[in-house]
Amino acid sequence: MTKGIRNWQAVQQEVLRRINAREWPPGALIPNEADLATEFGCARATVNRALRAVAEAGLLDRKRRAGTRVALQPVARATLSIAVIRQEVEDKGARYDHRLLERKLARPPATVSRALKTGAAALLHVRALHFADDVPYALEDRWINPAGAAGALDQPFDTTSANEWLLEHAPYTGGDIALSAHSTTAAEAQELGCAEGAALFALTRNTWNGDTAVTRVRLLFAHGYAMQADL
Amino acid sequence: MTKGIRNWQAVQQEVLRRINAREWPPGALIPNEADLATEFGCARATVNRALRAVAEAGLLDRKRRAGTRVALQPVARATLSIAVIRQEVEDKGARYDHRLLERKLARPPATVSRALKTGAAALLHVRALHFADDVPYALEDRWINPAGAAGALDQPFDTTSANEWLLEHAPYTGGDIALSAHSTTAAEAQELGCAEGAALFALTRNTWNGDTAVTRVRLLFAHGYAMQADL
DNA sequence: ATGCGTATTATGTCTGCACATATTATTCTG
DNA sequence: CAGAATAATATGTGCAGACATAATACGCAT
Numbered sequence: 350m351t352k353g354i355r356n357w358q359a360v361q362q363e364v365l366r367r368i369n370a371r372e373w374p375p376g377a378l379i380p381n382e383a384d385l386a387t388e389f390g391c392a393r394a395t396v397n398r399a400l401r402a403v404a405e406a407g408l409l410d411r412k413r414r415a416g417t418r419v420a421l422q423p424v425a426r427a428t429l430s431i432a433v434i435r436q437e438v439e440d441k442g443a444r445y446d447h448r449l450l451e452r453k454l455a456r457p458p459a460t461v462s463r464a465l466k467t468g469a470a471a472l473l474h475v476r477a478l479h480f481a482d483d484v485p486y487a488l489e490d491r492w493i494n495p496a497g498a499a500g501a502l503d504q505p506f507d508t509t510s511a512n513e514w515l516l517e518h519a520p521y522t523g524g525d526i527a528l529s530a531h532s533t534t535a536a537e538a539q540e541l542g543c544a545e546g547a548a549l550f551a552l553t554r555n556t557w558n559g560d561t562a563v564t565r566v567r568l569l570f571a572h573g574y575a576m577q578a579d580l
Numbered sequence: 581m582t583k584g585i586r587n588w589q590a591v592q593q594e595v596l597r598r599i600n601a602r603e604w605p606p607g608a609l610i611p612n613e614a615d616l617a618t619e620f621g622c623a624r625a626t627v628n629r630a631l632r633a634v635a636e637a638g639l640l641d642r643k644r645r646a647g648t649r650v651a652l653q654p655v656a657r658a659t660l661s662i663a664v665i666r667q668e669v670e671d672k673g674a675r676y677d678h679r680l681l682e683r684k685l686a687r688p689p690a691t692v693s694r695a696l697k698t699g700a701a702a703l704l705h706v707r708a709l710h711f712a713d714d715v716p717y718a719l720e721d722r723w724i725n726p727a728g729a730a731g732a733l734d735q736p737f738d739t740t741s742a743n744e745w746l747l748e749h750a751p752y753t754g755g756d757i758a759l760s761a762h763s764t765t766a767a768e769a770q771e772l773g774c775a776e777g778a779a780l781f782a783l784t785r786n787t788w789n790g791d792t793a794v795t796r797v798r799l800l801f802a803h804g805y806a807m808q809a810d811l
Numbered sequence: 812a813t814g815c816g817t818a819t820t821a822t823g824t825c826t827g828c829a830c831a832t833a834t835t836a837t838t839c840t841g
Numbered sequence: 842c843a844g845a846a847t848a849a850t851a852t853g854t855g856c857a858g859a860c861a862t863a864a865t866a867c868g869c870a871t
Contacts, residue, residue: 548779
């Protein structure tokens, strides 16, 4: 009988240890909450809290009545935090700056209107360049749905970047992100100051507020950029 | 006085609604748990559960004594699930296959030994190609630390890929991931069957079991690959 | 005014209990 | 024997109360 495991973090740690040490091998059914509670000498709610946390981390599969078993394939969930670009730059100790390249109301290409489900409606197209210590850091190509971001049409986006303004003024409920590699075009090469054909890291994000699209943005990062995440 | 909000999910939804509707604007201090509990007509523990969930999602900042406030910059946390390659391929409805290209004990380049902190020790170097419907899907370049993955030296990795074997037999406690864009070299182009210089999506991952390195792997995905995540 | 100790307060967590709910096992019935 | 009704069981959640802990506010002494 293990003792002194009375808070949920300690329980979690012990559970993780047993999984790691293969005391509870992958696929195995582990004791139920009540039994673990008596073993650890704590309340069932405490065990529940711990097991829930481990399950959220993907190392346990829980089902009512069926019990809790160790995940066969612990899906490595990396939580990459996509911050505001200004912050990302400043966190690296560099001076942030940005320049508006273009801002106009226009009919988006089919890719965009299809992704945002905005039909033939005109959207606000904003292009901007972000700098870190005066070196191009990322090229932003954004389409804003005026119907999903009230007040956007009145914003110049010259001093405050669209990136930051939207975060502050346009709430969203969900979205999706795609990460990919992109081969630099001639125009992009000139704006970002890199060689044509260079491999660049691209991030495309759509955000929604309920059923209405808010914005779609593609960020093209300067050469050498790597996105970090922890397991 | 709102009523009928008695379970934590309903509380969470109401909290999200208020944040979204700017009833609680960014940066604002929201009522404390006890007050919300009386307002909603539920126990404080229920409110706590809900607020904790919202805080974990990054929309609230909580501090003892200081209270709970709406996050100024809701850090968009995208949880990308990095599954086993076989599964990723099969989930797309394609037939998975893989081929071992190389397997030998060798001294790793400085980049690797530095990242894994293995000094001058020899590591197991495994290179393999993953296919989806017989088309190259990803090129795997892996260094395995025998000290961190017991039994790895006895594995041929021809029928079972190192990817899968390690997941099953080498537990890990943490790691880090870097995502980047890579310009294809001539050798890689030949193996992946794409043009030299093409922009490819690369994933480099180090995993650890406590303080000892387990493995470092770089996956180079075929042209056109995009990694998806949700917000 | 300045610095330090103390009181206050909001969140964090544990407990013991109860009931809800999903899922599996079992039994009953035609 | 098939299929439906029913029981059993593990997790999910709610509640009230208690104490722990961190961070702030306040007041006191210097």
